[in-house]
Amino acid sequence: MKKVHTLIVLSILMVCSLFAGSKKSKKSTKADAARLNEVIVYTYDSFCGEWGSGPEIAKLFEAKTGIKVTFIDCGDGVQILSKALLEKKDPYADVLLGLDNNLTEKAAKSGVFEAFKPANANVLADGLEEELGGKWLMTPYDYSPFAIIWNSKSGVPAPACLEDLTKDIYKKKIILMDARTSTPGLGFETWVNKVYGKKAADYMKRLTPSILTMAPGWSVGYGMFTDGEAPLVISYTTSPAYHIEYGEGDQYKALSFTDGHVMQVEGAGLVKGAKNAEGAKKFIEFLISEEAQNVIPGTQWMFPSNKNVKLPASYDTIEMPKILK
Numbered sequence: 001m002k003k004v005h006t007l008i009v010l011s012i013l014m015v016c017s018l019f020a021g022s023k024k025s026k027k028s029t030k031a032d033a034a035r036l037n038e039v040i041v042y043t044y045d046s047f048c049g050e051w052g053s054g055p056e057i058a059k060l061f062e063a064k065t066g067i068k069v070t071f072i073d074c075g076d077g078v079q080i081l082s083k084a085l086l087e088k089k090d091p092y093a094d095v096l097l098g099l100d101n102n103l104t105e106k107a108a109k110s111g112v113f114e115a116f117k118p119a120n121a122n123v124l125a126d127g128l129e130e131e132l133g134g135k136w137l138m139t140p141y142d143y144s145p146f147a148i149i150w151n152s153k154s155g156v157p158a159p160a161c162l163e164d165l166t167k168d169i170y171k172k173k174i175i176l177m178d179a180r181t182s183t184p185g186l187g188f189e190t191w192v193n194k195v196y197g198k199k200a201a202d203y204m205k206r207l208t209p210s211i212l213t214m215a216p217g218w219s220v221g222y223g224m225f226t227d228g229e230a231p232l233v234i235s236y237t238t239s240p241a242y243h244i245e246y247g248e249g250d251q252y253k254a255l256s257f258t259d260g261h262v263m264q265v266e267g268a269g270l271v272k273g274a275k276n277a278e279g280a281k282k283f284i285e286f287l288i289s290e291e292a293q294n295v296i297p298g299t300q301w302m303f304p305s306n307k308n309v310k311l312p313a314s315y316d317t318i319e320m321p322k323i324l325k
Contacts (some may be wrong), residue, residue, distance in 0.1 A: 038068045039279040041268075042083060044076045046219050046300075053299040057292045064286065067279050076217040077103055077183035077266075084112045084271065094280035097268040098139070098288075102186045104133040107269070113137040114272040118285040125307040131265040132226025140285050142302035144236040145261040145321055146187045147254040148174075154231030160259045162195055162203070165232075170210040175233040176223045183222070183264065185214070188234045190264045194324045226252075236264070240320055242301045245314035260324040266302070272275045297321040 041048075048054035048071035058069035074080040077098045082098055088111065099107055107113060117136040121129070128140035128258045148165070156173060157192050159165050165174060177185030196203045212230045215221030227235035244250060268287055270280050286292050293306035297315065304311075 031065055035275050036279060037066065038070055039094050039283045040070050040072065040092060040274055040282070041095040041097050041263040042074050042080045043097040044080065045073045045096060045217065046093060047289050048073050049180055049219075051299065053292075053295045056243065056295045056299065057287065060284050060291055060295075061283060064291075065279075065282055065324075067282065069283065069286070074098075078179075078181050078186065079105060081110060085110055090227055091271045091273050091275070093271050094274040094276045095268055095283055096138075096271060097266075098183070099138060099267055099269070100183045100187070101131040101133075101263070101265045101267075102183065102190050104131075104138070108133060108135070108137055111255070113269040113270060114274070114277070116270040116281055116284065119282075120285055120288060123288060123290070123306045123308060125303075125305055127167050128265050128305050131263065132267045138269040139288060140189060140265050140267050140305040141283050141293070142239050142300050142305055143263060143265040144238040144302045145323060146184065146191055146234060146236045147239070147261060147321065148257070149225065149233050149235045149239050150253050150255050151225070151228075151231040151251060152253055153251045156231045158253070159257075162192065165210050166203070166206045167210075170232065172210070172212045173230050173232055174207075174210045175212055175222045175225050175230045177218060177234060178216055181215045182215070182221075184218045184234050184236075184264075187262060187264050191259075191324075194262055195259045229253070230290050235303060237261070237321060238301050238315070239305060241297075241312070241318060244317065245298065250317070254318070256321040260322040265305075265322055 043054065046052050054071050062068055074083050077100055080096050080098050081103060084093060115136045118139055126141060128143060132138045132140055172296055176188055179185040179189045192199045193201055215224065222233055222235055240252050240254050244254045267286050270277065270284065274280050288306055290306055293304040293309045296302060296304040297311050
């Protein structure tokens with residue numbers, strides 16, 4: 001009787017185990033299927049916000065592919081990479097969007113990206129991928145030189161070079177961004193290093209009295225600038241196009257410094273171990289298509305990476321400064 005009883009119990013346990021496994025398998029399959037209809041993108045606030053490129057690009061992509069795009073605001077490019085590093089063993093994002101050429105080396109060493117060359121890569125302007133390391137860890141989607149933007153109605157004269165910014169007349173007159181959290185902040189640091197080399201630290205020490213604040217990111221810093229808190233801010237050569245487009249005139253000017261300027265190229269990359277790698281690849285290819293790139297100039301206020309896109313009239317007055325190599 002004991003043997004019979006034992007056999008009955010074992011049989012019941014086996015059936016329950018098989019049933020539970022079946023339920024779990026079905027649940028897992030459903031979850032996997034749902035995940036293949038969604039691409040999760042880590043990005044920054046001014047891209048995925050109401051006035052950024054993200055919402056419109058996501059709408060166009062879903063209409064074309066049926067795949068939903070979920071943007072997660074991580075703050076800025078440096079913070080995007082930091083978050084991805086924390087999740088490296090079990091990545092949540094499929095795409096990282098918003099890292100730039102000043103983070104290329106760090107991004108390559110991090111091991112969070114999987115190389116992917118889009119099938120339509122031939123639409124990209126010459127030299128952009130090389131700026132991002134040339135290994136297709138990131139695909140360029142926009143670019144612009146960094147520049148100091150000057151409010152010409154402020155009563156403060158325009159500086160002509162980085163050294164001018166250290167003058168007493170510019171005391172508490174400049175808004176910069178923190179290089180630890182912001183790509184424009186890191187870009188300014190790169191600019192100073194290019195111009196001053198081993199004397200960069202000395203320059204930054206002399207510049208300190210001129211700095212009103214180190215904002216955590218571009219949106220905060222540029223917002224303070226347009227609110228009139230300071231007449232100078234680090235931004236992009238293309239930034240004045242926004243003010244012209246929306247009828248604010250040309251009082252905000254991108255200054256061309258005699259030192260030369262450094263370029264920012266922003267990219268989007270496939271996360272290694274992404275749960276929806278195929279969807280991510282489709283999204284990156286769509287991101288550099290004309291359909292998506294037409295959105296970039298009037299929302300990101302940067303040059304589109306697709307060489308076939310026609311720029312709005314508000315870009316006509318923009319002059320490219322000398323670029324430092």
